[in-house]
Amino acid sequence: MESTKKHTWRSKLHEIIYEADTPSGKLFDVILLIAILASIVLVMLESVKSFDLKYHGFLDISEWIITILFTIEYIARIAVVKKPLKYITSFYGIIDLLSTIPKYISLFLAGTHALVALRALRLLRVFRILKLARYLGASNQLANAIKASRAKIAVFLFAVLIASIIFGTIMYLVEGEENGFTNIPKSVYWCIVTLTTVGFGDIAPQTPLGQFIATFIMILGYGIIAVPTGIVSAEYTKASGSDVKKLSDEEIKSLDSVHLNTQCCVNCLAEQHQDGSKYCYKCGCELNHE
Structure with missing residues (x-):
């Protein structure tokens, strides 16, 4: 019973974080993109010396709040997949890590804070929300x-x-x-x-x-x-x-x-499954339809 609850909890969180076809998943991705854009705007404003002198405290606190939220999200992404290393070494996994650590590094090395602008790369996730992944075949051509x-x-x-x-x-x-x-x-x-x-x-x-x-x-x-x-x-x-x-x-x-659709396999993180598919086309693992 306990393992079933745990499985349901992980499955639900996986659906929210990794999929964009469900209302909760779409809402999560939209909020994430808004947070990314807000973070980029904060970094840009901080580079304006006159603005930074006046609102440095607000900018710093806001950036730390966003960084902590991204840290929680990164840990959650690792926690809900069966093969965490697969996500960590994936394209999006590396981008997520690079967009999170600069703020922490700035505590020890001055001048590295501006690297949080790397978060702009995370906007690539908009392809999942707008369902543009199906047009990637043309880009491959x-x-x-x-x-x-x-x-x-x-x-x-x-x-x-x-x-x-x-x-x-x-x-x-x-x-x-x-x-x-x-x-x-x-x-x-x-x-x-x-x-x-x-x-x-x-x-x-x-x-x-x-x-x-x-x-x-x-x-x-x-x-x-x-x-x-x-x-x-x-x-x-x-x-x-x-x-x-x-x-x-x-x-x-x-x-x-x-x-x-944007349904993501919990085992290998493969996306772009056909509607109604029960198993992952890449690894054969059963897809979550909860």
Whole structure:
């Protein structure tokens, strides 16, 4: 009886903390995101010296309250899973830890308090609340397209680097030290800034020949921007087309009827289970439907 109560308590807490499809789980995640945003705002306000001098006590106390709440939440997350180490070493587990410890470290090392801004990474949990996880398949396709394009992009970047070195050297010879091009590395820096159409304006050519070369580099920059986009787009289209060809008409139609939820396996922390699933697709552990 005692173990059943314990199991129910852990299951209920697991449902609240790790799932966003239930009212309690959604409320927990919304409150968590509000606390994260509040913490980030507090850190930003603390960096404003005039505001910090006036409200330092309030900012410090507020930050400690949020830090303690995050500490309790982190411990609770560890307590309700069957394999705590799995959570601790997971992506979200590491982020949760990194967003909690800076305030404690600031007690011993000055200047580390600003690291609590790492809590912004915890806002990634908004994907669970808004149920955007189902669209991660499209992001995986994009990642695969970039991966397939890496050789072409590497050759392209190498060519741009060579062009920057050549044009930078030419500008050093044409403009000289008197016009701000004091050395070749600085001239190459100017060329890269101009080629990427950033244009800081800290160095500018003064001679007619130098201005002509700069004009050519600027126009070239607009053409260069389109190249990696075209390479990745071509690979993305190719990958999307091949994936669709592999599926039958019935399989394509069935994709629209599949609905995923945020139910989290208590054993392996896997998410994105199909609605109505009784067992985890990854480890086979029975899912909590309480």
